[in-house]
Amino acid sequence: MDADVVVVGAGVVGLACAADLSRAGLAVVVAERHGSPGQETSSRNSQVLHAGIYYPEGSLKARLCTAGNRSLASFCEAHDIAFQRAGKWLLAVEHREEARLAEVVARGRANGVELEEVPLVRFRSEEPHVRAAAAVLSPSTGIFDVHGLFRALRAVAEDNGAIFAFRHALKGAAPVTGGYALVFEDSSGNEVRLTTPMLVNAAGLDADRVAAMPGLDVEAAGYSQTWTKGSYFRIRSARRHLARRPLYPVLPHGCGSVLGVHLTVDLDGELKLGPDAEVLGERRQDYAVDEGRRDSFLAAARRYLPSLEPADLAPDQSGIRARLQSFGGPFRDFVVAEESARGLPGWVNLVGIESPGLTCCLELAREVRSLLGG
Ligand SMILES: Cc1cc2nc3c(=O)[nH]c(=O)nc-3n(C[C@H](O)[C@H](O)[C@H](O)COP(=O)(O)OP(=O)(O)OC[C@H]3O[C@@H](n4cnc5c(N)ncnc54)[C@H](O)[C@@H]3O)c2cc1C
Structure with missing residues (x-):
C-alpha cells in the first residue's frame, strides 16, 4: 500500500484531514485503533457548533472557531447533516x-x-x-449531529480514494530517509509496517504519546496532555x-x-x-x-x-x-505544528484539541494542508 500521507486517528479531526488532503489529490491512509470512526472524544461531547466567544483575540481557537462556525454549518447543509442554529x-x-x-x-x-x-x-x-x-x-451558536458528520467526512475521503485501516493501532514510528517507518498492531496482534513521507497525528487523547514516537521530547515541546x-x-x-x-x-x-x-x-x-x-x-x-x-x-x-x-x-x-492547560492555569492554544524545526519534516502534530475542536475540525484540516504545502 502506498501513501503520501498517513493520518493517525479517525476522530472528527482525522476524518476532516483525510477528506481535505484526499480532495487535494494526496493518497491518504487513515489508521484508527477502533473498528469505526469517532469512538472516543468525538462522539462524547455536547455536539455544539460554538460561536467563538471565550478565546483570546487572535488565538487559533478564536480564529478557527469563528471560521468553523460558518464552514461547518455550510458543510452540514451541503451534506444533509441535521443541524439547527439554536442560539x-x-x-x-x-x-x-x-x-x-x-x-x-x-x-x-x-x-x-x-x-x-x-x-x-x-x-x-x-x-x-x-x-x-x-x-x-x-x-450563531448551533447544534448538529456528529454521527452524520463522521459519515459525510468519511464518504468524501473514500470518494477521493482515501483508505481506512480500522483496528490498526500505531505502536512505533522512526524517521527514515524521505519519511517515517511506521509499525501498527492489527486486531489479531500482528505487526503491519508502512512507510510514509508525511504523517498527521490526530490521535486525540493519545496525541502526545504519538508525538513522542519519532523521538520528539514532548515535555520540552510543551505537548504533555x-x-x-x-x-x-x-x-x-x-x-x-x-x-x-x-x-x-x-x-x-x-x-x-x-x-x-x-x-x-x-x-x-x-x-x-x-x-x-x-x-x-x-x-x-x-x-x-x-x-x-x-x-x-x-x-x-x-x-x-x-x-x-x-x-x-x-x-x-x-x-x-x-x-494542555492546567485547571485554572493560563490559556493554552491548540497546537497545530509541522515539526521540521525539530528535525521531523512532513510530520504534523495536532495536540490539545479540546473544545472547540469539533467546531474547528474543517479549519484544523485546512491548517494542516497548508502546513504540508497546500
Ligand atoms: C465533554 C466534552 C464536550 C465537548 N463539547 C464540544 C462541543 O460541544 N463543541 C465542540 O466544538 N467541541 C467540543 N468538545 C471537543 C471535541 O469533542 C474535541 O475537540 C474533538 O472531538 C477532538 O477530536 P479528535 O479527532 O482530535 O479526537 P478523537 O475523537 O479522540 O479522535 C482521536 C482518534 O485517534 C485514535 N487513536 C489514538 N491513538 C491511536 C493510535 N496509536 N493508533 C491509531 N489510532 C489512535 C483514537 O482511537 C480516536 O478515535 C468537547 C469535548 C469534551 C470532552
Whole structure:
C-alpha cells in the first residue's frame, strides 16, 4: 500500500484531514485503533457548533472557531447533516456576575461574534422557567449531529480514494530517509509496517504519546496532555419545557473557568446538564458517570433552573478532554505544528484539541494542508 500521507486517528479531526488532503489529490491512509470512526472524544461531547466567544483575540481557537462556525454549518447543509442554529443564552445568574458577563461579551465581540443583550422582559417571556439577572443571546451558536458528520467526512475521503485501516493501532514510528517507518498492531496482534513521507497525528487523547514516537521530547515541546473528564446528567423528558435554548451561566472570577455547568438542548429538544470537570490522576478511559455527582449538578443547575428536583436528573454520557492547560492555569492554544524545526519534516502534530475542536475540525484540516504545502 502506498501513501503520501498517513493520518493517525479517525476522530472528527482525522476524518476532516483525510477528506481535505484526499480532495487535494494526496493518497491518504487513515489508521484508527477502533473498528469505526469517532469512538472516543468525538462522539462524547455536547455536539455544539460554538460561536467563538471565550478565546483570546487572535488565538487559533478564536480564529478557527469563528471560521468553523460558518464552514461547518455550510458543510452540514451541503451534506444533509441535521443541524439547527439554536442560539444560546449567556447568563449572569446573580448581579455580581454581570461584570464577568460583560467581559465575556467584550471578548466575543472582539472575536467578531454577534452577541445581543436581551432585555430581561423578553428573556423571561422566552424562558419563563430560567432565573437570571442578565441574559445575552448568541444567535450563531448551533447544534448538529456528529454521527452524520463522521459519515459525510468519511464518504468524501473514500470518494477521493482515501483508505481506512480500522483496528490498526500505531505502536512505533522512526524517521527514515524521505519519511517515517511506521509499525501498527492489527486486531489479531500482528505487526503491519508502512512507510510514509508525511504523517498527521490526530490521535486525540493519545496525541502526545504519538508525538513522542519519532523521538520528539514532548515535555520540552510543551505537548504533555492531562485528561479531564466531563460528565453529563440528562433531565427527564417530562421537564424538557424548562428551557428552549442552551443555557451557559458565567462564573465569577476565581472559579478556574468562565463556564459553569451549562445546559444543552439536543436536536430532539431534550435537555442535558454538563459537562463538569474532573482531572483524572491516571490515563484510563472510564466513561461511567458517577451517580454521586448528582448533588453537585443539581446545586449548580438550580441556580438558574430553581424548579429542578433530584428525580429530574439521571446520569448520562461522559467524555474526556485532552488538555494542555492546567485547571485554572493560563490559556493554552491548540497546537497545530509541522515539526521540521525539530528535525521531523512532513510530520504534523495536532495536540490539545479540546473544545472547540469539533467546531474547528474543517479549519484544523485546512491548517494542516497548508502546513504540508497546500
Ligand atoms: C465533554 C466534552 C464536550 C465537548 N463539547 C464540544 C462541543 O460541544 N463543541 C465542540 O466544538 N467541541 C467540543 N468538545 C471537543 C471535541 O469533542 C474535541 O475537540 C474533538 O472531538 C477532538 O477530536 P479528535 O479527532 O482530535 O479526537 P478523537 O475523537 O479522540 O479522535 C482521536 C482518534 O485517534 C485514535 N487513536 C489514538 N491513538 C491511536 C493510535 N496509536 N493508533 C491509531 N489510532 C489512535 C483514537 O482511537 C480516536 O478515535 C468537547 C469535548 C469534551 C470532552
